[in-house]
Amino acid sequence: MKIVVVGCGRVGAALAETFDASGHQVVILDITDRAFDRLSSSFRGAAIRGDGTDADVLRRAGAEGADVFLAFTEGDNRNVMAAQVAAENLGVKQVIAKINDPVRAAAYAELGIATICRTTMQSDAIHEYLGLAGSGMPAIIAPTAGHHGVERHPAAAASATVGEG
Amino acid sequence: MFVLVVGGGKVGYYLAKELIESGHEVVLMEKDRGRAAQITDELGSIVVAQDGCEGKYLGEAGCARADIVAAVTGDDEDNLVICQMAKHHFDVRRTIARVNNPKNEELFRHLGVDEIISPTRMILGSIEQDIPVHELLHLAALEGELEIIEAQLQEGSPAIGRAPSELTIPEGCSLFAVVRDGVATPLRPDTILRQGDKVIAIGTPDCEALLHEQLIGQVATADAG
Numbered sequence A: 001m002k003i004v005v006v007g008c009g010r011v012g013a014a015l016a017e018t019f020d021a022s023g024h025q026v027v028i029l030d031i032t033d034r035a036f037d038r039l040s041s042s043f044r045g046a047a048i049r050g051d052g053t054d055a056d057v058l059r060r061a062g063a064e065g066a067d068v069f070l071a072f073t074e075g076d077n078r079n080v081m082a083a084q085v086a087a088e089n090l091g092v093k094q095v096i097a098k099i100n101d102p103v104r105a106a107a108y109a110e111l112g113i114a115t116i117c118r119t120t121m122q123s124d125a126i127h128e129y130l131g132l133a134g135s136g137m138p139a140i141i142a143p144t145a146g147h148h149g150v151e152r153h154p155a156a157a158a159s160a161t162v163g164e165g
Numbered sequence B: 001m002f003v004l005v006v007g008g009g010k011v012g013y014y015l016a017k018e019l020i021e022s023g024h025e026v027v028l029m030e031k032d033r034g035r036a037a038q039i040t041d042e043l044g045s046i047v048v049a050q051d052g053c054e055g056k057y058l059g060e061a062g063c064a065r066a067d068i069v070a071a072v073t074g075d076d077e078d079n080l081v082i083c084q085m086a087k088h089h090f091d092v093r094r095t096i097a098r099v100n101n102p103k104n105e106e107l108f109r110h111l112g113v114d115e116i117i118s119p120t121r122m123i124l125g126s127i128e129q130d131i132p133v134h135e136l137l138h139l140a141a142l143e144g145e146l147e148i149i150e151a152q153l154q155e156g157s158p159a160i161g162r163a164p165s166e167l168t169i170p171e172g173c174s175l176f177a178v179v180r181d182g183v184a185t186p187l188r189p190d191t192i193l194r195q196g197d198k199v200i201a202i203g204t205p206d207c208e209a210l211l212h213e214q215l216i217g218q219v220a221t222a223d224a225g
Helices: A010-021 A033-038 A055-060 A076-088 A102-110 A118-129 A148-152 A154-163 B010-021 B033-043 B055-060 B076-089 B104-110 B119-130 B205-215
Strands: A002-006 A025-030 A046-049 A068-071 A094-098 A114-116 B002-006 B025-029 B068-071 B094-098 B115-117 B137-141 B147-152 B174-180 B183-186 B198-203
Touching (some): A002 A010, A010 A033, A025 A033, A076 A102, A102 B076, B002 B010, B002 B076, B055 B076, B076 B094, B104 B115
Parallel strands (some): A002 A025, A002 A068, A068 A094, B002 B025, B068 B094, B094 B115
Antiparallel strands (some): B137 B147
């Protein structure tokens, strides 16, 4: 699979390395070069400095038509924006965004982006360890609807798809 | 009207101030406590010192009953999320976002933000109006994707000496006025266009290529570099 990771923090770097080690084609982006120090020297994927919310930067990095897109920067909103650019403009089918605000995480799942919320996950893990009932939310909240842009603006969505060629 | 303004920088501050002066109900969200206290001193207790990107705080600030939410922080991604949360989570009818990177305008519209204000685009527009260009000028953005476009007919324009009725005007686009010697007149189907005329059109970005071909023609942009 071709996998694009935005944000080379601990999680982003770890994901990029394990995907690379298991033979996937990996592109990882970060806005600072230093972030790539986290990658081991054996990493064979592409590490590209650039803004992962910018459609042009992502296109140049080869994100168009990727199989998987993971938005894992430190900023919830940067992740939301990068994920929507990937889903709407770059035609990526599997998009997961890290959103640590539980309200936003649930809201964006309803808007068609799979989200993972560290707050809910950690809270649930602790509850479980202590034998208490957790939130009942899955670790990754799957999208419950098509992307809202498609539903609300069929004409705009159609022209965006045509324009990609 | 009840307007929720998110972002207490200069834009948010003056916006809130003007809205209050014209009698509207305003709540301003500013996450920096120091800045929030400063605005409270000046405008009274209309400030919620919390991050307007957090769903919880948006709710507490009364987002669900806001008529308009204006997201005017300095970060485009924050403004996008604020508007989307307002629109889809709190059912706010009208959302307005400040967009700093003009490249984000189209994305924001596509993702359901109702209105977009782009300071960068406005300044660019002002600069472009002062420079003789062989391109279409964007004068203003209207609702949806509609925009007002100006084309100045220069030597080589295929439209010179012809009337609008003889041109192929793209579907969804309308030529409505001509500015000649500083005087604006409605453009009639039989108006013969002259060199130097500024033709004002209204249309969507899809129309631009054909409009360019019809009104500007293949003028070489030799002044680049």
